[in-house]
Amino acid sequence: xTTMTGGEVIARMLxxxxxxxxxxxxxxxxxxxxxxxxPCGIDLITPRHEATAVxxxxxxxxxxxxxxxxxxxxxxxxxxxxxxxxAENAEGNRVLLITSSxxxxxxxxxxxxxxxxxxxxxxxxxxxxxxxxxxxxxxIPELMRRCxxxxxxxxxxxxxxxxxxxxxNGKDKANGFLRPPQYRRIDPIHPGPELVDRAATMLLxxxxxxxxxxxxxxxxxxxxxxxxxxxxxxxxxxxxxxxRGVLPESSALSWPMVHVKACNEVxxxxxxxxxxxxxxxxxxxxxxxxxxxxxxxxxxxxxxxDEEILGVHKPxxxxxxxxxxxxxxxxxxKIQVKGHEIPMQARQQAVASLAKGRDKDRAKLDEKLSDKSxxxxxxxxxxxxxxxxxxxxxxxxxxxxxAVWGNFYHRxxxxxxxxxxxxFGMLGAGxxxxxxxxxxxxxxxxxxxxxxxxxxxxxxxxxxxxxxxLNVVFLVICDRQWGMVxxxxxxxxxxxxxxxxxxxxxxxxxxxxLGEIAFDKLAEAMGAHGERVADPGELRPALxxxxxxxxxxxIHVDVDPVKHMWxxxxxxxxxxxxxxxxx
Ligand SMILES: Cc1ncc(C[n+]2csc(CCOP(=O)(O)OP(=O)(O)O)c2C)c(N)n1
Ligand SMILES: [Mg+2]
Numbered sequence: 167x168t169t170m171t172g173g174e175v176i177a178r179m180l181x182x183x184x185x186x187x188x189x190x191x192x193x194x195x196x197x198x199x200x201x202x203x204x205p206c207g208i209d210l211i212t213p214r215h216e217a218t219a220v221x222x223x224x225x226x227x228x229x230x231x232x233x234x235x236x237x238x239x240x241x242x243x244x245x246x247x248x249x250x251x252x253a254e255n256a257e258g259n260r261v262l263l264i265t266s267s268x269x270x271x272x273x274x275x276x277x278x279x280x281x282x283x284x285x286x287x288x289x290x291x292x293x294x295x296x297x298x299x300x301x302x303x304x305x306i307p308e309l310m311r312r313c314x315x316x317x318x319x320x321x322x323x324x325x326x327x328x329x330x331x332x333x334x335n336g337k338d339k340a341n342g343f344l345r346p347p348q349y350r351r352i353d354p355i356h357p358g359p360e361l362v363d364r365a366a367t368m369l370l371x372x373x374x375x376x377x378x379x380x381x382x383x384x385x386x387x388x389x390x391x392x393x394x395x396x397x398x399x400x401x402x403x404x405x406x407x408x409x410r411g412v413l414p415e416s417s418a419l420s421w422p423m424v425h426v427k428a429c430n431e432v433x434x435x436x437x438x439x440x441x442x443x444x445x446x447x448x449x450x451x452x453x454x455x456x457x458x459x460x461x462x463x464x465x466x467x468x469x470x471x472d473e474e475i476l477g478v479h480k481p482x483x484x485x486x487x488x489x490x491x492x493x494x495x496x497x498x499x500k501i502q503v504k505g506h507e508i509p510m511q512a513r514q515q516a517v518a519s520l521a522k523g524r525d526k527d528r529a530k531l532d533e534k535l536s537d538k539s540x541x542x543x544x545x546x547x548x549x550x551x552x553x554x555x556x557x558x559x560x561x562x563x564x565x566x567x568x569a570v571w572g573n574f575y576h577r578x579x580x581x582x583x584x585x586x587x588x589x590f591g592m593l594g595a596g597x598x599x600x601x602x603x604x605x606x607x608x609x610x611x612x613x614x615x616x617x618x619x620x621x622x623x624x625x626x627x628x629x630x631x632x633x634x635x636l637n638v639v640f641l642v643i644c645d646r647q648w649g650m651v652x653x654x655x656x657x658x659x660x661x662x663x664x665x666x667x668x669x670x671x672x673x674x675x676x677x678x679x680l681g682e683i684a685f686d687k688l689a690e691a692m693g694a695h696g697e698r699v700a701d702p703g704e705l706r707p708a709l710x711x712x713x714x715x716x717x718x719x720x721i722h723v724d725v726d727p728v729k730h731m732w733x734x735x736x737x738x739x740x741x742x743x744x745x746x747x748x749x
Contacts (some may be wrong), residue, residue, distance in 0.1 A: 170340050172306050172333040173198025176264060176589035179310045181206040182343055185235050187605055188225060189219040193239030195331035209560035210523045211605060211634060213598065220250025220324070220555025220606065221598025224259035227586055229560065229606035231319040231387060233317060234261045240268055240331065250598070251324050252294050256590040257408065258381055260322035267299065269332040274299060284329050289442075295323035300330070303338040315350040320472035321445075322385060333637040352387070354489030355471060357496065361486045365467045366500035368438050368484065370507050371714055372465075374516045375401045376436035378450070380440065382443010382471060382490045383412040389581040392442070393417070398498070398505055400513040402432045402520065406444045406485040407588035411578025419517065421524055423449075424531075424574045428524035433522055441468045442492045446479045448742060449588065453480030455748020460555050469493050481544070481729045510694025531574055531734060538702055541724040544568065546702040547615055547641055548575025555611050558583055560603040564596025565617020566650025567733040568643040572615040574734045597640075601627060605635035611713070613639040619648045619680060625688055631718035639712045640720045642685040645727035652678035653731040654740075671730040689720030700724035 170178075176199055183618045189211050202213035203210050214220050221237040227234030234254075238247035244265045254261050267273060268283045276283055296316045300306050306329065335340055346352060369375045376688075377399075383392055389412060392713045396403050403413045405420045413420045421429050435461065436559035444450060451457035458464065458480070465483040469490060470476055478486040486493060497657070534545040548571060549560070557579040563569040563586040578584050585599045600614040621642045631638055655675045656664040663670060672679050686696030697708040703722070712719030 167339045167341065169337045171198030171202070171335055171337050172300070172303055172329055173335065174202040175306050176310060176329070176339050177202035177208065178208045178343055179314075180208060180235060181305065183314060183346055183416070184677075185210060188235045188237060189213065189222040189602070190237030191216055191239065191243060193223045193243060193266065195240050195268075196237065196329070196334045198335040199264065213601065215624055217248075217250035217595075218598035218601070218624055218627050218630070220247050220254050220261060220263065221595045222602035223255035223263075224250070224257060225599040225602030226606045227283045227322070228257075228384065228585065229261040229582060229603055231385070231402045234259060234602070235305055235334055236261065236263050238263065240266045240286070244286045245284065248289065248293065251290065251326070252728070253323040253533035253590040253592040253595050255294055257587060258322050258589070259324075260385075262317055263323045263324055263326045265272020265293075265328050266327065266334050267328050268331050270301070270330040270527055273330070273741070286324070290326045290328075291437045293324075297326040297328070299328040300333055303336070304331050306333065307341070308560060311344070311349040321475060322356060337414055337650070353536070354492045355487060357469070357486045357488035357493050359496075362493065362496045364484055365440070365486065366504070368465060368467060369399055369440060369497075370403075370504055372436075373401050373509070374436050374437035375438045375440060377401050377403045378405070378430060378439055378441045378444055378446070379409050379412045380442065381408050382469075383409055384441065384582050385471070386440075386492075388491035388494050389413075389556065391491060391498060395494055395501070396500055398501055399508065400510060400517055401440075403435060404429050404437075404681040407445070407449050408586070409444065410584055412581045414579050414581065415577040416579050417468050418521065421483060422577065424735065425524045425527045426735060428520070428527055431523055432520050435459075435516065436464060438465045439467070441460040441466060442494065443470060445475050447589070451742065451746050454588035454746040458476065458745055458748070460748060465655060470534055475686065508594055508691045512610065522697070537647040539726065540702075541700040541726050542705070543729045544571040544643055544703040545575050546724045547704060547723060548572050550702070550705045551615065551641070552576060552614060552708065553615055554706055554713075557613035558608055559613060560585065560749070562586065562596045562600045562603065562612070562614040562616075564599075564614060565593065565620040565643065566648065567653070567730055568615060568617035568620070568649070568711055570650070570733040570735060570739070571730070581638075592618040596620060597624040600638045600640070601631055601636050602635070604631070604638050611639070612637075613641065615641045615643065618642055618644045618646065618683065618685070619647065621685065622680075622683065625685070628689050628694050628720060636718060637716060638718050639709065640689075640718075641723055642720060643723050643725055643730070644685070645725050645730040646680050646682055647727055648678050648680065649727070650733070651729050653733075653736065656731075669731065685720050685722040689718070693717070695719040696722070698722040698724070
């Protein structure tokens with residue numbers, strides 16, 4: 167038996183889990199941990215804010231399917247990380263956060279007057295999937311194993327281990343290290359065969375089945391199975407916001423979430439729904455009428471890796487605890503042999519007729535692209551990006567109306583290539599997510615469409631991108647206002663004048679206007695490439711120059727602030743803040 171620091175024990179256990187990247191900011195209280203990363207083959211990537219470290223880990227986890235690991239130091243470091251924990255836990259990304267805390271004996275509970283201390287576990291507990299503190303050196307391996315087991319159990323989220331500095335940096339005897347299969351499940355959960363049979367029968371007999379896909383498809387990597395099943399069943403596919411593109415949105419069977427009315431129509435037309443890896447949360451209108459058909463008229467098969475989620479918001483006909491990929495693979499086998507039983511013609515007709523609403527909506531949205539005025543209408547940003555960037559580029563949407571415009575003028579053509587904080591709506595998270603994406607997908611393009619308000623939360627991370635050669639292209643949409651809030655305020659304060667004039671004066675709203683930051687200049691000051699455009703015709707060359715610069719690039723995009731406020735779909739998203747009537 168050898169002696170080593172508690173930090174080295176943790177680093178070696180991360181190595182056993184094949185962890186290659188850790189995100190975080192250094193501090194003496196966990197020197198014993200990060201000084202052992204390099205010997206364990208682990209890169210430490212350091213942003214300039216701990217919340218960014220957590221977002222980087224979250225994006226990295228979602229895009230690679232691996233564990234996203236981040237660190238934060240006691241007191242202020244952990245306090246800064248909290249914002250990231252709230253968002254990444256809500257997004258359901260598989261993140262392990264390891265923090266240092268002050269030496270045992272003076273804390274838990276606070277002796278009174280301890281420096282850089284707060285009850286980190288107490289605060290983290292209700293925010294994270296799990297949080298605990300190591301009370302003694304010999305408990306570090308056991309608690310790490312517990313953290314890792316929990317990281318891979320059920321819906322992903324943030325798991326937190328807090329380790330006092332004296333255990334992190336102090337040496338003690340350490341046992342041999344276990345392999346992951348010795349302490350956690352490695353194989354995916356298989357469904358009971360009779361449940362797959364029943365699901366197959368329901369889907370074969372349905373008049374019109376619908377597949378609703380959530381992030382479970384991403385975590386399981388079940389894209390091919392989903393596409394094949396939708397094709398064989400001729401089933402339209404809707405997704406949760408965060409699962410956009412799990413069926414490429416170029417498919418005739420894909421109903422992108424931006425076509426809210428068309429999604430409502432298809433969700434009302436289906437008599438059987440196969441919901442895979444989604445909770446049917448608020449952004450899915452809880453699965454309720456009038457956005458969905460009443461449960462009495464619509465049978466629901468729900469498949470999830472997490473038992474807590476089965477039947478949580480909408481009554482189910484069949485609940486199946488299973489990994490999405492395994493389930494869909496087994497279901498396909500059953501359905502393939504009985505494909506001839508499917509009332510194909512009727513389904514095809516139903517799909518074709520429902521598709522008209524969706525395609526009309528797309529055409530109507532695209533009409534806005536004929537507006538070539540300067541400064542530009544924001545619609546161009548997404549449309550031009552889609553032409554310039556590769557299909558497998560990763561796009562990140564951040565900001566208020568900016569994220570709405572970005573979403574509405576994008577088609578996600580390759581699964582798992584878009585990120586946002588769909589559940590938490592966290593302005594500014596996009597910077598960290600974009601940097602995490604660039605670490606996760608070396609050699610692939612990454613771009614982030616962000617509001618000027620949102621970008622202002624963490625612009626210092628441009629330097630992180632430059633220092634780490636993470637060549638993200640940021641498009642900062644500058645309307646010099648908190649646009650989304652401004653339009654809502656206008657309706658709240660002067661609805662009639664808002665309808666007639668479209669915009670109120672600065673004195674007529676409450677603190678909605680921002681001053682200008684020249685984001686291109688700010689970027690240049692940090693060693694990045696900067697561009698500024700207002701004419702939609704100049705956007706494409708600016709993007710091309712940005713890509714050619716082979717650096718992180720920031721494009722300051724001046725948009726028409728009034729048109730920007732009137733983003734598409736706002737009424738639907740306002741309606742989402744109320745509980746739907748249905749059961
Ligand atoms: C961290 C954070 N603070 C506040 C909010 C509330 N909020 C939602 S949208 C919005 C305005 C966003 O402004 P900007 O990023 O410039 O995007 P725009 O709407 O102008 O496109 C605000 C303040 C939030 N979602 N997140
Ligand atoms: Mg703005």
